Amino acid sequence: MEKYAIYVPRLIKKQENFAPGHRACIGCGEALAIRLAFKALDNNVIVANATGCAEIFASQLPATSWHLPWIHTLFENTAAVASGVEAAYKVMRRKGIPLPENTKVVAIAGDGGTSDIGLQALSGALERGHDFTYICFDNEAYQNTGNQRSSATPFGAATTTSPLGKKSIGQFSWKKNMPEIAVAHNIPYVATACHSYPFDLMDKVAKAVATKGPAYVHILSVCPTGWRSATDTVIRLGRLAVETGVFPLYEVENGKYKMSLNLPKLRPVKDYLKQQGRFRHLSDDVIQKIQDRVEIEYQKLLEKAKNGSKTTKRKSRAGAGKVPA
Amino acid sequence: MTTRVGIEVSIAVADAVRLTNADVIAAYPITPQTHIVEHLAELVANGELDAEYIPVESEHSAMSACLGSAASGARTFTATSSQGLALMNEVLYVASGMRLPIIMAVANRALSAPLSIWADHSDMMSVRDTGWIQIIVENGQQAVDNIICAFRIAEDRRVLLPVMVHLDGFNLTHVIEPITLPEQTDVDKFLPKNRFPLPLNPDKPVAMGGFAPPVIYTEAKWAQEVCIRDSKEVILACWDEFGRVFGRQYHPVEKYHSDGAGVILLTMGGISETASVAIDEMRAEDENVGQVRLRLWRPFPFEELRQAVKDAEIVIILDRAISLGGPGGPVASEVKAALYNQVKRPKMVAFVGALGGRDITVAGFKNLIKKGIEISRTGSQNEYEIYGVRE
Numbered sequence: 001m002e003k004y005a006i007y008v009p010r011l012i013k014k015q016e017n018f019a020p021g022h023r024a025c026i027g028c029g030e031a032l033a034i035r036l037a038f039k040a041l042d043n044n045v046i047v048a049n050a051t052g053c054a055e056i057f058a059s060q061l062p063a064t065s066w067h068l069p070w071i072h073t074l075f076e077n078t079a080a081v082a083s084g085v086e087a088a089y090k091v092m093r094r095k096g097i098p099l100p101e102n103t104k105v106v107a108i109a110g111d112g113g114t115s116d117i118g119l120q121a122l123s124g125a126l127e128r129g130h131d132f133t134y135i136c137f138d139n140e141a142y143q144n145t146g147n148q149r150s151s152a153t154p155f156g157a158a159t160t161t162s163p164l165g166k167k168s169i170g171q172f173s174w175k176k177n178m179p180e181i182a183v184a185h186n187i188p189y190v191a192t193a194c195h196s197y198p199f200d201l202m203d204k205v206a207k208a209v210a211t212k213g214p215a216y217v218h219i220l221s222v223c224p225t226g227w228r229s230a231t232d233t234v235i236r237l238g239r240l241a242v243e244t245g246v247f248p249l250y251e252v253e254n255g256k257y258k259m260s261l262n263l264p265k266l267r268p269v270k271d272y273l274k275q276q277g278r279f280r281h282l283s284d285d286v287i288q289k290i291q292d293r294v295e296i297e298y299q300k301l302l303e304k305a306k307n308g309s310k311t312t313k314r315k316s317r318a319g320a321g322k323v324p325a
Numbered sequence: 326m327t328t329r330v331g332i333e334v335s336i337a338v339a340d341a342v343r344l345t346n347a348d349v350i351a352a353y354p355i356t357p358q359t360h361i362v363e364h365l366a367e368l369v370a371n372g373e374l375d376a377e378y379i380p381v382e383s384e385h386s387a388m389s390a391c392l393g394s395a396a397s398g399a400r401t402f403t404a405t406s407s408q409g410l411a412l413m414n415e416v417l418y419v420a421s422g423m424r425l426p427i428i429m430a431v432a433n434r435a436l437s438a439p440l441s442i443w444a445d446h447s448d449m450m451s452v453r454d455t456g457w458i459q460i461i462v463e464n465g466q467q468a469v470d471n472i473i474c475a476f477r478i479a480e481d482r483r484v485l486l487p488v489m490v491h492l493d494g495f496n497l498t499h500v501i502e503p504i505t506l507p508e509q510t511d512v513d514k515f516l517p518k519n520r521f522p523l524p525l526n527p528d529k530p531v532a533m534g535g536f537a538p539p540v541i542y543t544e545a546k547w548a549q550e551v552c553i554r555d556s557k558e559v560i561l562a563c564w565d566e567f568g569r570v571f572g573r574q575y576h577p578v579e580k581y582h583s584d585g586a587g588v589i590l591l592t593m594g595g596i597s598e599t600a601s602v603a604i605d606e607m608r609a610e611d612e613n614v615g616q617v618r619l620r621l622w623r624p625f626p627f628e629e630l631r632q633a634v635k636d637a638e639i640v641i642i643l644d645r646a647i648s649l650g651g652p653g654g655p656v657a658s659e660v661k662a663a664l665y666n667q668v669k670r671p672k673m674v675a676f677v678g679a680l681g682g683r684d685i686t687v688a689g690f691k692n693l694i695k696k697g698i699e700i701s702r703t704g705s706q707n708e709y710e711i712y713g714v715r716e
Binding site for chain 2: 045
């Protein structure tokens, strides 16, 4: 830890684009992920924010946590709003209207705003090729409205609309693979990240924003409130999601897959599931089912990454620091 | 001096947008708005209009892209119709609530079900309370002129509200009319550059669209109400200036032989011109009838309306939209409400008709007026009459 105190200020800048004092829950992974993502960027960024936790906890009139120009309009349209901003800057610049140089547009939304209600607008914006970055902060349910299931909620998780009951084991469907949907648009950059790997997250966000054309970053954001987990396990749970293969970290650059970490062996998913109240009810059979599925999906991903380099230069930074289970 | 040429109204509307040198057009195709956006796409493709044309994947995204564009300070236009307008609904409230000067042409069309692509005012009425300034035109020339005016009104610092220009689908959008397109130099002089006061700009960060707790929401809405009410002054000044420069003058309530008329027919939109012919014929037959047409739907022109009908005994109102299970048509409801507290008020008879592209002919209007006069004398058990229905 002492070494970090010495080196971290040299590796990342001090400036915050997302100020503290907002109303996020204790131990909010999303607030941390947002802070890190925008710490990776300069202040030449315009933010379009979908309705959701982050929008609500950081924007109650007349206050804001944002040091950047920021717009929130609705739930499902943030990619379209970002399209409008990007197009406006493009044409105004062309017409010689004085504007700050190298302005970047970043759209942010939760998993519901991305993989459910906002999917159409996102698909449209990616397909049209706008020069912008879309970041999904995935806390795996509609946490802002009180932990209702989304298509990003993992199989077996108990939420308020996929409750545990005599005839229900919780979420009945497998998590929608949003990064793959983004990849299917043939955009130049797609990545997954997690706040528990801060340097990796920041590198990927910086890379996404520097990419010409659309970029998509999917960030797993641990939500102790909705996941029914202890507020001091946020970083650990993020690590475990990655180390068990539940949420693999990877990049897809111009169609080429690269794993961000070299994991010789995946930890059992049980290590990850058992620390969360939302999975507390799962029997060994169901856990095995999840284990099998995770392994199949992880293998598929490794196959795709085979053609790319086995590891990336980011490996050392992403893997820095071991977390005890 | 410009000359009048025969041109399809949709093409002329697109040309009017070209004359405003709009920066961003985000649109999704829907009949009968298509010719407007097709021609705009063509103008951009040919380099005749230096704009970004965003071919969005839905009307919801069309209006959402317009939000982003207008918030960035770009001159922004879109067009839609019917289901498209309905799909935009929630975004329309945001456009006005965030005070974004977006211009939209609406090719008025019926709402499904049953599916109908033809003209009526159902779509317009479904967005009545969205906080947009709403102008209705009756012919192609008015459409062109008011598109240009709409930009000047919307972008005025005292207003900063979105503006809809309504024109009937097909009956107006798809007909060829003699239209004078203003000269570019005149439009440049008439329409100042868009200077949105607080755009999204990294040099001066602003946060737009925060959420309002109960302690703020009422004040925010009242501020918006004061703003749209006060916009009438700017609208009137804009139309006066337009009249001086281009020689065509517009009013919130257009009068046609209504001064001194005992019976006044009140209409909106393209069908008003047919109604005017009926008025001509009836006046030739020594009937003391006149007509008023609403040009400005929002802000509602209370004073002008009261003035226009103050001497009439009977006002017959035709709605091209139906408020199901309610008092009939929204226009009649509002006209009645506007006149109710007047010491001297006319008898008012409400009709709903010309729905989903059903025509009312000159003879039909004469019949409607006569029926209206009769009902005003005999009274009726009905809140309103539906005109021309087969039962």
